[in-house]
Amino acid sequence: MPRILRPITLLCTLLALAPGYALSADDEFAFDDKPLQEYIINPEWFKLSFLELHDDVRDAITDGKRGLIIYFGQKDCAYCQAHMKNNWGRKDIELYTRKHFDVIAIDVRGDRPVTDFDGVIYSEKKFAAQHKTNFTPSFLFLDKDGKTALKLSGYHPPYQFQAALEFVADGHYRKESFRDYLALAEAAFAHGNEGLNEHVAFSHPPYALDRSRFAASAPLAVVFEQPKCHACDVLHAGPLLQPEISEKLKKLEIVQLDMWSDTPVLTPDGKHTTAKEWAGKLDVYYAPTIIFFDERGKEIIRVDSVVRLFRLNNVLEYILSGGYRTYPTLQRWRREFKKGDAPRG
Structure with a gap:
């Protein structure tokens, strides 16, 4: 039915x-x-x-x-x-x-x-x-x-x-x-741009993201998006255009994937798959979803809801400062490490 x-x-x-x-x-x-x-x-x-x-x-x-x-x-x-x-x-x-x-x-x-x-x-x-x-x-x-x-x-x-x-x-x-x-x-x-939005920080294919054999030099961010995605357009027209965000993104390995595409991907744990299959395995339902992995390919945190400038900036500070190694959640890092300095959210 x-x-x-x-x-x-x-x-x-x-x-x-x-x-x-x-x-x-x-x-x-x-x-x-x-x-x-x-x-x-x-x-x-x-x-x-x-x-x-x-x-x-x-x-x-x-x-x-x-x-x-x-x-x-x-x-x-x-x-x-x-x-x-x-x-x-x-x-x-x-x-x-x-x-x-x-x-x-x-x-x-x-x-x-x-x-x-x-x-x-x-x-x-x-x-x-x-x-x-x-x-x-x-x-x-x-x-x-x-x-x-x-x-x-x-x-x-x-x-x-x-x-x-x-x-x-x-x-x-x-x-x-x-x-x-x-x-x-x-x-x-669905409404918005017909194709995916571009950004200078995004790496180009092939997407060889394997970190299972050798540790990478920087954390990885995977941005799952889709065409005709108003939320994706808002992310690109807002936070991702800000210089402070762009500067932080340069310190990461970052790729963009269409969550419904058959684009080949070698995942951080060394598996050959497609963007669609990997997004399904990761249970990605929201576009845009940003998933951060550490140098060994373990997931650190994901942003799978509406995100604006201060929240995204907080997440990037949490990743780039290595705060995730000591504090298992962003909230605890903010409370115990950042004290009152970090914007709440």
Whole structure:
């Protein structure tokens, strides 16, 4: 039986008919990602929770819902504000969320106790680190059994967040990947440049990225993109044009791949494949996704959501400073090493 992404269809149709791709003031990508001066207030409909997760899931299912969403945020996070405005600020997305899920909030710098399903008690910030929360907002979707149905890292535009809600609420996570599910909406939503955007820092083929036998001299960044990708156009027209970003990119090995192409690739672990097959194995669903690998080919961190100047600059500092060798998450590096100097997000 064919699937229908109910609220997405009309939105995608309207956006696909849009005459241009300029970043207008009401575009969901148009925001300054510097730390906010005024703190965010979470929606009043969030569940007031003692953060005992077993009880929270049980309560949601008892109320006839499909599961629980754990929202990881920060009070001064511009990406969280963009999510609140463009996703939960839309009545249809709010109502759909409230119908199918309870939502509880975790402050990634907070100290309230969180009791997980094994009875282990963490502080909020340690619980966030346990789930490798590099970016805020992030969302952990738990099903009726308390199992992870989906994790979203970072802020996503409305049609993708709505798709994530439906992916879990309708049970699609049991039989397919979010990458495959989202591809339907992507086809309808596609608008932007016909080809991939170029950048002077990108290496040219052949893409021999093997680091399994000999360590490379610098970390590797792989940028997965696709044609007709508004988010890709925004990345290239914004952060990647900034001199401070361009200078940092020169210190990396960096390649660009079309995530749906048959371009031959020799991966960092020495496997012969194609860009499409490798993207599938890595579960790349968002374009553009930037995955960073260390000199030996181990993944360090990935950016698979909307990214603006300050967040990208933070990530590049984390990589180029070698901070990842000591601090397993970007958030912990910022908190313990950068202290108050790094922009939040």
